[in-house]
Amino acid sequence: MVHPRSLRYLTVCLSLLALLFSAGAVEAAKRPNIILIMCDDMGFSDIGCYGGEVDTPHLNQLAREGMRFTQFYNNAKCTTTRASILTGLYPRFGKGGHLRQNMVTLGEAMKVAGYQTGLSGKWHLMKTKGYAKSKVPGGWLDRYDKTTHPYFRGFDSYYGVLDGCCNFFDPTISDPPYKRAGIRSFGHDDKAVTEFKDGYYTTDAFTDHTLGMIRSYSQNEQPFFIHLCYTAPHYPLHAKPEDIRKYVGKFKMGWNQLRKNRWERLQELGIAGENWSLSEGDSRSYDWETANKDFEDLRMAVYAAMIDCMDQNIGRIKETLKETGQLDNTLIVFLSDNGGCSEEPGGRDPNVRQPGPKDDYVAVGPAWGWAQNSPFRRYKSWVHEGGISTPCIAWWPGKVPANSINRSPAHIIDLLPTFLEIAQTEYPESYQGHELLPLEGTSMLSLLAGEHKTLHDSLAWYWSGNRALRQGPWKLVWDKGVKQWELYDISSDRCETNNLADQHPERVQQMAQDWFTWANKVELNTKAK
Numbered sequence: 029m030v031h032p033r034s035l036r037y038l039t040v041c042l043s044l045l046a047l048l049f050s051a052g053a054v055e056a057a058k059r060p061n062i063i064l065i066m067c068d069d070m071g072f073s074d075i076g077c078y079g080g081e082v083d084t085p086h087l088n089q090l091a092r093e094g095m096r097f098t099q100f101y102n103n104a105k106c107t108t109t110r111a112s113i114l115t116g117l118y119p120r121f122g123k124g125g126h127l128r129q130n131m132v133t134l135g136e137a138m139k140v141a142g143y144q145t146g147l148s149g150k151w152h153l154m155k156t157k158g159y160a161k162s163k164v165p166g167g168w169l170d171r172y173d174k175t176t177h178p179y180f181r182g183f184d185s186y187y188g189v190l191d192g193c194c195n196f197f198d199p200t201i202s203d204p205p206y207k208r209a210g211i212r213s214f215g216h217d218d219k220a221v222t223e224f225k226d227g228y229y230t231t232d233a234f235t236d237h238t239l240g241m242i243r244s245y246s247q248n249e250q251p252f253f254i255h256l257c258y259t260a261p262h263y264p265l266h267a268k269p270e271d272i273r274k275y276v277g278k279f280k281m282g283w284n285q286l287r288k289n290r291w292e293r294l295q296e297l298g299i300a301g302e303n304w305s306l307s308e309g310d311s312r313s314y315d316w317e318t319a320n321k322d323f324e325d326l327r328m329a330v331y332a333a334m335i336d337c338m339d340q341n342i343g344r345i346k347e348t349l350k351e352t353g354q355l356d357n358t359l360i361v362f363l364s365d366n367g368g369c370s371e372e373p374g375g376r377d378p379n380v381r382q383p384g385p386k387d388d389y390v391a392v393g394p395a396w397g398w399a400q401n402s403p404f405r406r407y408k409s410w411v412h413e414g415g416i417s418t419p420c421i422a423w424w425p426g427k428v429p430a431n432s433i434n435r436s437p438a439h440i441i442d443l444l445p446t447f448l449e450i451a452q453t454e455y456p457e458s459y460q461g462h463e464l465l466p467l468e469g470t471s472m473l474s475l476l477a478g479e480h481k482t483l484h485d486s487l488a489w490y491w492s493g494n495r496a497l498r499q500g501p502w503k504l505v506w507d508k509g510v511k512q513w514e515l516y517d518i519s520s521d522r523c524e525t526n527n528l529a530d531q532h533p534e535r536v537q538q539m540a541q542d543w544f545t546w547a548n549k550v551e552l553n554t555k556a557k
Contacts, residue, residue, distance in 0.1 A: 060424065061245075061358040062138075062253045062447055063238075063345065066113065067338060068106065068150060068193065068262035069408060070419075071368030071400025074335055078419045079293035079402070081278060081286075082335045086343040087421065090360060093430050094423030095476065098299055099437040102366050104408060104415040105491045106192070107152050109365040109440060110257070114153075116444030116455070116469040118488065122551030125155045127176050132459045134444055135182025138253040140459075141451035146185040146241040147178045149234040149257030154190050154213070172213075179218045183255075187216045187237040189230070193259045196230045196266035196334075197386035204389045207373050229268065231260050231334070235341035239348045246352035253447065256345075261334035263369065263391035265383040271333035272326075272384055279328035282316035283399035290402040298433055306403040307523045311509060312370060312394040319395075323378035327392050330383040359424040359450065361443070367415045368392070368400025369408040403523050411489040411496035412505055412524055422476055429478045436480045437498070439487055441469030449473050488546040497543040504539040513540055 074080040077091035103109040108119040111126035114133045119126045127133070135145045155176040178186040194212035195201040200222065203209040214221040238256050245252035279286065287306065294300040316324075342362070349355040372393040374381065383390040392400075397407040401414035408415055420438075422428050448455055449471045458464055470483040482500070489496040493508030501519035506512070513536050515529040529536050547554045 058357065059251045059451060060427075061251045061349075061354055062143075062450065063256065063358060063360045064113075064134075064254070064443065064447075065256045065258070065342065065345075065360065065362045066109075067258045067260055067335075067362075067364050069366060069369040070261055070335060070364040071397070071402075071407075072364075072404060072414065072417050072419055073290040073294060073402045074261075074332075074368070074400055075339070075419060077297070077421070078299060079290040079297060081275075081289075082332045082339075083274065084335065084339040086339050086346065087362060090342075090362065090421050090423040091431075093425070094360075094421055095428045095432045095434055095478075096299065097420040097422070097438060097475075098301065098433060098435050100363065100418050100420035101416050101437065101439045101487060101489075102364070102418045103440065103491065104366050104411050104489060104494070106150075106262075106365050108491060110150075110152055113440045113443055114255075116441050116467050117465055118441065118468055118546075118550050120551050121490070121553075124551075125153075125176065127153045127155070127181070129175055129460075129462045130465050132456060132464055133181045133183075134253065134255065134447065135178065135184075136459060137182070137444065137448055137453070137455070138451060139182050139184070140456065141448065141453035142250050143451060144241075144245040144248060144250050144252040145183050145254070146238070146245070146252070147183040147188070147255045147257065148186070148237040148241070149188040149230075150193065150259050151178050151186075151188060151190050151257070152192055177215075177218070179215070185217065185237075185241055187221075188214070188234060188257065189259065190215050193262040193264070194230070195264065195386055196259070197228060198224055199230070200224065201386065204374060207389065229337075231258055231337050231341055234258060235344055238345060242345070242348050242352055242354065246354055251357075251451075253451075258338050258341075260338045261331050263371070263373070264389040265327060265330040265334070265391065266386055267330045267333035267337060267384055269384070271336050272330055274336065275329035275332040277325060277329075278332070279325045280321055282319075282321075282324075283313065283395045284316060286399045287402035290399075294403065300403065301435060301522060303518070303520050304403060304522045305525055307405045307525050310394070310398040310406070313398050314376075314393070314395040316395070320378045323376075323381070323383075324396070327383045327390060328396050330390075331392050331396070356425050359422070359427070361420070361422050363420040363440075364418045366408040367404070367406070367410075367417065368397040370394035370397035371408070405524050406507075409492050409494065410507065411491065411494045412507070413522065415491075415494070416489055416496070424476065428476050432478060434475055434478075434480060436472075436475050436482065437487070438472050438475060438483055439469065442472045442483060443469070445469045445471040446473050446476070486542065486546075488543060490547065490550070490552060495543055495547075497539050497546070499539060499542070502535065502539065504536065504543065515539075
């Protein structure tokens with residue numbers, strides 16, 4: 029017979045064990061959903077909460093209720109940024125491509141952690157099998173390596189454009205001959221998408237798929253991770269007429285005055301630090317006085333309308349999270365894949381170019397692209413601050429301090445380890461029989477909690493002949509147009525206006541050597557660069 033005291037003791041023990049297991053289950057259930065939103069080719073100071081003119085009330089609200097970063101870095105280019113954000117690694121430049129089987133993706137890692145996963149929008153990491161793409165849509169299985177397809181790299185659901193940016197209204201329309209890209213491939217899970225209904229617009233469609241995933245995933249107990257990759261505001265400049273009308277005439281001040289106006293607002297908002305100043309001039313910018321002002325105003329108006337539409341859709345996401353009861357348990361991170369874009373395929377002749385409708389293909393060009401990154405120098409593909417600094421907002425109710433600004437340097441390679449820590453899991457040493465490259469990012473969860481600290485001793489960049497290395501306050505930059513190393517003290521000169529290379533030749537030499545060591549690690553052929 030069991031003694032009553034022993035029975036009471038056993039009952040208490042069992043109750044404590046039940047409580048512990050219950051607490052563990054509750055804790056697991058409280059793991060937040062994560063929505064990582066990335067737009068395409070948007071400048072540092074375009075949105076309202078970073079000093080821009082564009083009407084972005086939903087992003088502004090995320091900023092007021094969350095955290096804005098002032099030194100969050102990308103890789104200056106669509107493809108390399110997407111590779112790093114997915115893998116927590118610097119991009120590799122050798123024959124294996126940017127996405128390999130010795131790398132684990134965010135989709136794969138979060139899925140192992142018990143998350144439901146999905147990706148909507150631009151992928152741009154598909155590797156061909158060694159021959160040119162077809163000029164007709166679809167058929168990706170015939171010409172692509174499926175190990176670089178999102179549906180086979182950890183995402184339970186996928187919808188979007190598999191390569192670069194496409195026609196926003198009708199993705200079956202080919203890029204013009206001067207772009208030399210043909211028709212972009214669209215996919216839904218492992219199937220090709222070749223038909224698009226009337227009234228189609230990619231920004232809305234990518235959001236629609238995201239909303240469907242939120243509603244579906246919310247019916248299950250497991251948390252979800254969704255990566256939403258808008259193509260807005262990447263060219264071609266395509267926007268809805270009602271959105272364009274809001275901005276026509278608002279950019280006739282020109283790019284130089286726009287930069288000054290933004291610079292003033294950045295200071296008023298508290299984004300610009302005491303070590304910031306407005307950089308002057310760009311070697312590739314146009315002269316405003318001789319420009320066709322109506323055409324230039326319209327280019328920027330359409331660009332602004334594309335961002336405006338994206339912000340409207342982000343509002344739809346928050347509303348759906350609220351409807352499904354997920355709003356208070358969701359981390360939203362928003363950023364851009366690189367700085368504003370200076371590319372101008374097809375030129376800028378206003379007699380033959382028409383920004384806005386689906387039957388033309390226009391970009392903003394280098395002058396507006398430079399202005400979009402005010403107060404920094406350069407733009408996409410360059411690795412001065414204008415090319416690699418991204419507006420980054422983190423919103424997480426009760427976790428991220430409201431209306432806060434974090435000036436700690438961080439990098440897109442830090443997102444994967446951050447999300448893994450939030451998911452209460454470790455970065456794996458191997459995945460599906462492949463030994464993985466060691467993680468190069470560092471969790472920035474402490475930054476999201478409001479701490480200010482340096483995560484990396486060194487950060488490095490490369491794209492198309494442009495190079496950079498940052499170590500502490502020092503940044504070494506090689507501009508392919510200048511063809512010599514420049515050195516800046518970011519702690520006193522964030523906007524890179526005072527080149528100190530001549531004053532510190534030994535530092536330049538050592539940092540240049542460190543950059544080449546990094547370049548060899550990421551398989552760059554530096555002999556030809």
